[in-house]
Amino acid sequence: MTTDLMTERALIGLALVVDGVVPLTNGLPPSAFSDGDLRSSWTAIVQLEGEGRPLDPVTVATTACAGDAQRRTCLMKLLAGCVDGQPRSLASVTEYASRLRKLAALRRLARVCAEVEVQARAGNVDPESLRRNLEESMHAESRSETKTFVSVADSIGDTLAGIEDLQARGGGLAGISTGFGTLDRVLSGISPGSLYVVGARPGVGKTAFALNIARHVARQRRGSVAFFSLEMPRGQLNQRLLADMASVPLGNIRDGRLTAGEWHAITEVALEVSQLALHVDDTGGLQVGAIRSRAKRLAAEGRLALIVLDYLQLAQPDRRRDSRAVEVGEISNALKAMAKELSVPVIALSQLNRQSESRDGGRPRLGDLRDSGAIEQDADAVMLLHRPERGMADDDPEKAQWIGKALLDVAKNRQGETREIPMYFSGQAQRFTEGVR
Secondary structure, X not given: OOOOHHHHHHHHHHHHHOOOHHHHOOXXXXXXXXXXXXXXHHHHHHHHHHHOOOOOHHHHHHHHHOOOHXXXXXXXXXHHHHHOOOOOOOOOHHHHHHHHHHHHXXXXXXXXXXXXXXXXXXXXXXXXXXXXXXXXHHHHHHHHOXXXXXXXXHHHHHHHHHHHHHHHOOOOOOOEOOOOHHHHHHHOOEOOOOEEEEEEOOOOOHHHHHHHHHXXXXXXXXXXXXXXXXXXXXXXXXXXXXXXXXXXXXXXHHHOOOOHHHHHHHHHHHHHHHHOXXXXXXXXXXXXXXXXXXXXXXXXXXXXEEEEEEOHXXXXXXXXXXXXXXXXXHHHHHHHHXXXXXXXXXXXXXXXXXXXXXXXXXXXXXXXXXXXXXXXXXXXXXXXEEOHHHHOOOOOOOXXXXXXXXXXXXXXXXXXXXXXXEEEEEOOOOEEEEOOO
16 A cells, blocks of 8 residues: 555654654655645645744644635534544654655655556557666656755755865875876866866877776776767777777787787786776667666666766767767766766766867867867866877877877866876877876
8 A cells, every 4th residue: 555544643743742743754746645635735734834824724724724604614624534533742753754654655656657568568669768768767866855955054064074084095186096196186086076077189099098998997896887989899899998908909809810928918808898887888879868777777786986978979868869968068078967866976988170270389278179169168177188189180290209208288177286197108009108208
């Protein structure tokens, strides 16, 4: 049974004979009452309590019935029955409110499941879309029971505890280490709830950079890493992981031209790769709602430490728009919302416009983020990856000094400084390291 009229009547009766019942219910909504008359009575009780007016059967019935004399008389009799024999004690209020909340939640979930069953039996709906709608409804249900406002008085203790923990450890990163020391100091690690955008032109190495971070986070065993690869099949990502961790040229792995020593090296690290808490979804053209749903499913299996999306412009909006810029803006906004909702850092890779290559020196800027300025606005930090040698002519005398080198420009950082970080890139091993050699 998902109704309990006895408890509903008991709580109404308590509110009419004892002061202070309504505040103890912690905002119990009228929808928690299954009976229509009791629901309207509770609405009137909350209103009268807020106005500081007396609570009694006559006043409540008059407020609830709004001029309907016949209904008012019936409601007065109902409320008088709720009061009869009611103990004058607040001891049971929180228990009553909790039970009514639970039953109301079960009624809502039953309605959602019934609606989904009707759609499923009709047989004319996409299963993935139906599953996502079900998850959205379940999420909306959980949100309906979550406090949206939290007073500073209630939350300051958690903040101080976090600061105390950092101090006890002699300082350190507020977030999760990326594996790049200077970048960690600039960002103070990647923090739950934050969106990090890595922008680069094709072929610069943004997938390798993101995979380096994903591998490092997975190695820390802080939780699982979800890697959405909308462009590259998981097999190619696995090859890159082996090249990175075994220090074996990617081309040799890809072409099957391994020496005995190289084969031994990759078989040695294969076990470690298989034990990484790194989960790859290589479904192409995913809608951003599906990305969120799949990340939530993975999070439900255990702690989720990081989400990576490769890359943002290949994701699809949940609804088509006339403007691609509007669509990309909605996608970036949804990624930021997902980061906050799941309390997980999200790294989204992004293409840059071609105009960055025609600029003197080829150095990218924030304005080069492709398709939408909303990406920059939504991101907590934007990193622009650049390899100067790619834009230089073969006969340029400066090209030799840039071979194998890269620059990571932290062009936006809500939590601290912006700066350029020298990097070294090994294309063979698909590995970035800090510092120019």
